[in-house]
Amino acid sequence: MLLQQLVNGLTLGAVYTLVALSFSLVMGILSVLNIAIGELFMLGGFIGFAVIASNLPLPVALVFAMAGAAIASFIIQKVAYEPLRDAPLITPMLSTLGFSIILQNIVTNVWGSDPLQLPAELFDADFTVGPVRIGVMQVVVVGVTVVLVGAVAYLVQRTSAGRALRAIAENRDVARMLGVSVSRTTFLAFAISGLLAGAAGVLISLHYAAITPYIGVDIGLKAIAVMVIGGTTRVWGALLAGPLIGVAEVMTIAYGGSQIRDFIVYGLMILILLLRPQGLLGGARSDVGQRV
Amino acid sequence: MLEIRKFLIGGLLTAALVSGAQAQNQVNIGAIVPSSGPFAEWGRTNTVTLKMLEKQVNDAGGVNGAKLNIIILDDAAKPAQAANNMRKLAGDDKVLAVAGPLTSSACEVTFPIANELKTVATSQASSKPGVAKANRPWAFRNTVDEGILANTSVPYFNKTFGAKSVAIIYDAKDAVSTSIATRIMPAAFTSAGVKVLNGDSPISFNTGDLDVSAQVTKLKSLNPDGIVIGADYSQAVTVLREMKRQGLMKPVIGGTPLISSAILKAAPEIPVIAPATFYATMSTPKAKKFVADLQPLLRSASGLPKDIEPSMYDANIYEIVNMYVDAAKKSGITGKPGDLEADRTKIRDYMANLKGYDGFSGPIHFGEDGDAIKNFFIVEGKNGAWETKVTGCSAAGGGC
Amino acid sequence: MMSTYYAGLFADIGILFLGAMSVYIILATGQLSLGNAGFMGIGAYVASFLTVEMHLPLTAALVASALVAAVIGVIVGFPALRLKGIYLAIATLGFGEVVRSFLLNFDRMGGAGGFHGMKHVSLEYIWTWAGLIFLLIVMLERSRLWLEMRAVHDDETAANLVGLNTTMTKVGAFGSGAAVAAISGGLFAHHYVYIEPGNFGFERSIDFVLAVILGGSTVGAGAAVGAALLVLLPEWLRFLADWRLAAFGVLLVLVLLTRRQGILDRPLLDKLRFRRARS
Numbered sequence A: 001m002l003l004q005q006l007v008n009g010l011t012l013g014a015v016y017t018l019v020a021l022s023f024s025l026v027m028g029i030l031s032v033l034n035i036a037i038g039e040l041f042m043l044g045g046f047i048g049f050a051v052i053a054s055n056l057p058l059p060v061a062l063v064f065a066m067a068g069a070a071i072a073s074f075i076i077q078k079v080a081y082e083p084l085r086d087a088p089l090i091t092p093m094l095s096t097l098g099f100s101i102i103l104q105n106i107v108t109n110v111w112g113s114d115p116l117q118l119p120a121e122l123f124d125a126d127f128t129v130g131p132v133r134i135g136v137m138q139v140v141v142v143g144v145t146v147v148l149v150g151a152v153a154y155l156v157q158r159t160s161a162g163r164a165l166r167a168i169a170e171n172r173d174v175a176r177m178l179g180v181s182v183s184r185t186t187f188l189a190f191a192i193s194g195l196l197a198g199a200a201g202v203l204i205s206l207h208y209a210a211i212t213p214y215i216g217v218d219i220g221l222k223a224i225a226v227m228v229i230g231g232t233t234r235v236w237g238a239l240l241a242g243p244l245i246g247v248a249e250v251m252t253i254a255y256g257g258s259q260i261r262d263f264i265v266y267g268l269m270i271l272i273l274l275l276r277p278q279g280l281l282g283g284a285r286s287d288v289g290q291r292v
Numbered sequence B: 001m002l003e004i005r006k007f008l009i010g011g012l013l014t015a016a017l018v019s020g021a022q023a024q025n026q027v028n029i030g031a032i033v034p035s036s037g038p039f040a041e042w043g044r045t046n047t048v049t050l051k052m053l054e055k056q057v058n059d060a061g062g063v064n065g066a067k068l069n070i071i072i073l074d075d076a077a078k079p080a081q082a083a084n085n086m087r088k089l090a091g092d093d094k095v096l097a098v099a100g101p102l103t104s105s106a107c108e109v110t111f112p113i114a115n116e117l118k119t120v121a122t123s124q125a126s127s128k129p130g131v132a133k134a135n136r137p138w139a140f141r142n143t144v145d146e147g148i149l150a151n152t153s154v155p156y157f158n159k160t161f162g163a164k165s166v167a168i169i170y171d172a173k174d175a176v177s178t179s180i181a182t183r184i185m186p187a188a189f190t191s192a193g194v195k196v197l198n199g200d201s202p203i204s205f206n207t208g209d210l211d212v213s214a215q216v217t218k219l220k221s222l223n224p225d226g227i228v229i230g231a232d233y234s235q236a237v238t239v240l241r242e243m244k245r246q247g248l249m250k251p252v253i254g255g256t257p258l259i260s261s262a263i264l265k266a267a268p269e270i271p272v273i274a275p276a277t278f279y280a281t282m283s284t285p286k287a288k289k290f291v292a293d294l295q296p297l298l299r300s301a302s303g304l305p306k307d308i309e310p311s312m313y314d315a316n317i318y319e320i321v322n323m324y325v326d327a328a329k330k331s332g333i334t335g336k337p338g339d340l341e342a343d344r345t346k347i348r349d350y351m352a353n354l355k356g357y358d359g360f361s362g363p364i365h366f367g368e369d370g371d372a373i374k375n376f377f378i379v380e381g382k383n384g385a386w387e388t389k390v391t392g393c394s395a396a397g398g399g400c
Numbered sequence C: 001m002m003s004t005y006y007a008g009l010f011a012d013i014g015i016l017f018l019g020a021m022s023v024y025i026i027l028a029t030g031q032l033s034l035g036n037a038g039f040m041g042i043g044a045y046v047a048s049f050l051t052v053e054m055h056l057p058l059t060a061a062l063v064a065s066a067l068v069a070a071v072i073g074v075i076v077g078f079p080a081l082r083l084k085g086i087y088l089a090i091a092t093l094g095f096g097e098v099v100r101s102f103l104l105n106f107d108r109m110g111g112a113g114g115f116h117g118m119k120h121v122s123l124e125y126i127w128t129w130a131g132l133i134f135l136l137i138v139m140l141e142r143s144r145l146w147l148e149m150r151a152v153h154d155d156e157t158a159a160n161l162v163g164l165n166t167t168m169t170k171v172g173a174f175g176s177g178a179a180v181a182a183i184s185g186g187l188f189a190h191h192y193v194y195i196e197p198g199n200f201g202f203e204r205s206i207d208f209v210l211a212v213i214l215g216g217s218t219v220g221a222g223a224a225v226g227a228a229l230l231v232l233l234p235e236w237l238r239f240l241a242d243w244r245l246a247a248f249g250v251l252l253v254l255v256l257l258t259r260r261q262g263i264l265d266r267p268l269l270d271k272l273r274f275r276r277a278r279s
Helices: A002-030 A037-053 A058-084 A090-111 A136-158 A160-170 A172-177 A182-208 A215-230 A235-256 A258-275 B002-020 B040-059 B079-092 B104-116 B146-161 B175-191 B213-222 B233-245 B261-266 B285-300 B312-330 B337-352 C004-027 C036-052 C058-080 C085-105 C123-141 C144-154 C156-161 C166-192 C202-215 C220-258 C266-278
Strands: A126-129 A132-135 B026-033 B067-074 B097-099 B120-123 B139-141 B165-171 B203-205 B226-230 B272-276 B357-359 B362-366 B372-382 B385-393
Touching: A002 A037, A002 A132, A002 A136, A002 A160, A002 A182, A002 A215, A002 A235, A002 B213, A037 A058, A037 A090, A037 A182, A037 A215, A058 A090, A058 A182, A058 C220, A090 C202, A090 C220, A126 A136, A132 A136, A136 A160, A136 A182, A136 A235, A160 A172, A160 A182, A172 A182, A182 B233, A215 A235, A215 A258, A215 C085, A235 A258, A235 B213, A258 B203, A258 C085, B026 B040, B026 B079, B026 B312, B040 B067, B040 B285, B040 B312, B067 B079, B067 C220, B079 B097, B079 B104, B079 C004, B079 C166, B097 B312, B097 B337, B104 B120, B104 B139, B104 B175, B120 B312, B120 B337, B146 B175, B146 B272, B146 B372, B146 B385, B165 B175, B165 B213, B175 B226, B203 B213, B213 B233, B226 B233, B233 B261, B272 B385, B285 B312, B312 B337, B312 B357, C004 C036, C004 C123, C004 C166, C004 C202, C004 C220, C036 C058, C036 C085, C036 C166, C036 C202, C058 C085, C058 C166, C085 C202, C123 C144, C123 C166, C123 C220, C144 C156, C144 C166, C156 C166, C202 C220
Parallel strands: B026 B067, B026 B097, B097 B120, B120 B139, B165 B203, B165 B226
Antiparallel strands: A126 A132, B272 B372, B357 B362, B362 B372, B372 B385
16 A cells, blocks of 8 residues: 555655646746646646547647646736736735636636546556556656656756746846846746646646646645745755655555644645755755745 | 725615615515535526526516515625625515525524524525524525435445445535534444444545545555545545546445536446435426426526536525425515515414425425425436435434 | 625624734734734634633633734744745745644534534624724834834844844734734634634635735725725625626736735825815
8 A cells, every 4th residue: 555655645746846846936036926826727727628528639738738828827927927026025926816816717617616527438547566556647647747847957957048047036136237138037937837837737637537626726735835845946846845745645644644634734844944944955045035 | 096986986886776676566585606616506507597486486477466586696605705695685685585505604604694684594505414403493404414314325325235344535624524424424334233444533635635546545445345425526526536546446425415417427337325305317297397497598508517407406496495485475475675574484484384395305394403304315326327226204203 | 774784794894804904013024924814713713712611701702812822923923033025924824724724623623513602793893893903003003113113124134233123023013913813813703603614714814915915005094995895896796797706806906006005005195184184
């Protein structure tokens, strides 16, 4: 059972990783908590479902969902973030909250509030390794997650666009003076953030095969915890923290008692914030966080 | 500031228009349904059902010559909004009685107001034990206590599947699910001599969880003959999907919150046993006519999926408002504003003394605790359809 | 005579106004709390326990629950000193979830099944508390202490340098904010006469912050305007039926875009005062 639970935990952890990374791109670089990311995730799931329901293959669903969520993310950037760039940090956070309410309502009106389900046969294949049963979708989820995290890490650390992102994360004004295009870089951060949330949404909804317009809320909060634990400024942090929290949750359920699961997750997050505010993999920035 | 003032005045005007739009000779009945938020689908089908009923009654000549007017308010499944809806309906809209609210959490805060304002409120769905009982005499529920239902569903389950042991999984955030899974079901199974494998530490998840893989793996490791799911259908779908994925093909039993067409699609191979007082494919003539009338309306309504079917809660709210209409007809209520207080008492007395109302599952009346006493069916959902296996009655001595 | 419907809404506004003021006090020192629903929950459960099981009068129970919450607020406030900005906000969010999760498992007070037995309070009683706390805040806003709080808000390092006790100010703000949130919770419990852990989740914490920011975060009265807006708007938008919540979201964004400092601010207040003086 232990091994089986590890597989469960890693799959769940992969979801957390993607959504956490989506949060941290906007948060680490622009210091804005985009609350609507949970709903971008949800939107990705619904778009993915719609594509699969029209008998198109998984990669197409992935592309559409990522694109859809990225477009929504772009709209949020233009409407909710850009005009409030210089306002205190709470203001753009609350305007993204407005978008999360809007998105939930739209999806409820389009697809209904009942769980939307895939026909049972799709994506149900699995194989066994010793005593462990692994779904093909689980492998896809973990695989795509690793690839996407790798791609984002490459982008952030090796490309000029990534240098611009990091420069702005470090100091916006200095970066501007050095000739970094703030608007282009902001766009990039929101776009990648949307792509990741959309990808997470479609993968997870196809894996669990039943989604509602309200799935983004709890996963969003958990992903914020994962982001903090991994460190908002390090891409690889999310890849470590996601599975860590996923496995911690699963083990609590398996051995401790499922009732205290959220206790453990948020307790761990608070502990990390107090002991290592920069996150597990964060650098030595002791004074993180701007004034609100 | 001018803009804001204009806006505020606009809001007040709309509020005034909405509440002032009642003609003299009208019988007003209120309804509280969750048309937005996580139970939007239930609220929206309830709305269509009530619009249909309103038309049926008015086409047949109304209530003692007065026009029936059903005022439907959305509570977004939020208790605070349900409470304010109740105040608006009873206080501003002068309704005779209120149907709803749907969720038990909303009933908990709305029923006390029903008593305060002396207006009947009857829930179409709440089944958390004791909610109406705590708020007598104005609160009713057209539902049956889960404890009574389990006393019939559990023996059937044991006999049919030869279960020697069961394991429990439930939604710890939800009050009804918690009481079904941690109190009602363990007691029923234990008294039937079936071992509850994790009675002292049932496995839980939270409303909104997408991933229940760890919980299901743990369930599987207990190797039970049957699974008790304490959850509403939308969460139960997630559990069933995961059970199927992990190959845990064991029969499932739960309370009324499981009943829905969505759950039938989740894992058609896994038999699901649950109690119901109505389901869309029921074969009684009355139910068939109801479905034939309502289904096309539901499917053409905006904001609802194209394959939607009438739910148990549509049937329940239809019965509730019909009872109010009957009460008004039989006690000569014509909707005169001066009679309001007396009329409301008439409705309450009618409900309390109701005998043999002709409901979808057979005759209905209400017990001392405000809950319905009516026939129910233990149904088995398999291969995409519900089928009645046992018929029971929620009266203490049996026989409705 | 106010209709019972508007009386119910005004009770909600009063309770939310108190919750918003709890955020306002903490925010005045530059700290954002996304976990005040946790303090509200503590207040609701402690006050209900005291009135229902210990048969204490409500006012005494509210004061006691405020003290309990204040102590917890101070305990939370100390480690919170290490954190700033959005990180502090996230930590308090975690605190709120921990409290909710605790209440869910706290069977002594009903767990998920909720708790009842409280006696309904009048609208006047709720607004007496709201008015009292508001009065205290207005007095605070005219005191030297307020200047110190604003100094900590604007530049903590500088405030430290000129010899202000920033630790005391920040922790004190957390304690008092927690106490006010607890009173809001106690009143909530005795208005609805039923409480369950779900009442005190992240959504409630966000509502508090939203009321402050929408109404105007630079003046105490802003919290009242924000609270009124948050309670009344969803009611006034009922004619939009299925699109009611989306319309609320759109209006929320629009208000933030057009008045990022909130609806009420100093210049607007001064203008209103001037107009009143002239007429």
